[in-house]
Amino acid sequence: MNNLKIWKWNKKPRTMIRFIKNGDIFCFTFNKEKYYFGRIISKSIVGHIAEIFNFYSESPSIDENKIKSAKSLTPPFIIDSYLLFDKKYESDSDWQIIGHQENYKPTNMDDIYFSYGAENSRKKIDIWGNEYSITEKESMNIPILTPYSSYHIKKILEKFSIE
Structure with a gap:
């Protein structure tokens, strides 16, 4: 993880x-x-695809080395970046960009897809925006192309136990 820059909360x-x-x-x-x-993985047509790291802290400051050694806690999902970072409509949580990894290239994400579309015209889309036609049956095993709010993300995180 080269060229990682972290700045202070707020x-x-x-x-x-x-x-x-x-x-x-x-x-x-x-x-x-x-x-x-x-970390933001890529842009999506409905938000940004993100991953949550496998650790938390009691403060919003973090050591650069902690991020360099981090793994994903959850599979990538779509966040409502407009709601969370731009308009900040969610009162139960504060989301802030606190750093950037220059020249970030996602790895091991070839099998990450999201599905959308009406019956008989389902599609799946990868993290780079490539679309593929799929059957109704195939779509049942692929997450829906919908952005998550802070509430939804907290519900996902409650299923994981990390110390």
């Missing part, structure tokens, strides 16, 4: 959606005692 309390980039490192409040961290 340096950029709001990031307009057009400035969110692949490789951005973010932090968000889970509750008063936990801050989770993650």
Whole structure:
């Protein structure tokens, strides 16, 4: 993970959606005692595809080495980046971009897809925006192309136990 830059919480309390980039490192409040961290993988037609790292902190500051050794806690999913970073409509959580990894290239993501479409015209889309036609049956095993709010992400994280 070369060229990783981390800055302090509240340096950029709001990031307009057009400035969110692949490789951005973010932090968000889970509750008063936990801050989770993650990375923007790529842009999607409905938000940004992100991963949440396998650790949390009691403060929004993080050591660069911790991020360099981080693994994904959850499979990638789509976040409502407009709601979370730009307009900041969610009152139960604060999301901020706190760093950036220059020249970030996602790896091991060839089998990450999201599905959309009406019956008999289903499609799957990968993290790079490539679309493929699929059957109704195939679509049942692929996550739906929909952005998650802070509420949804917290529900996902409650299923994982990390210390």
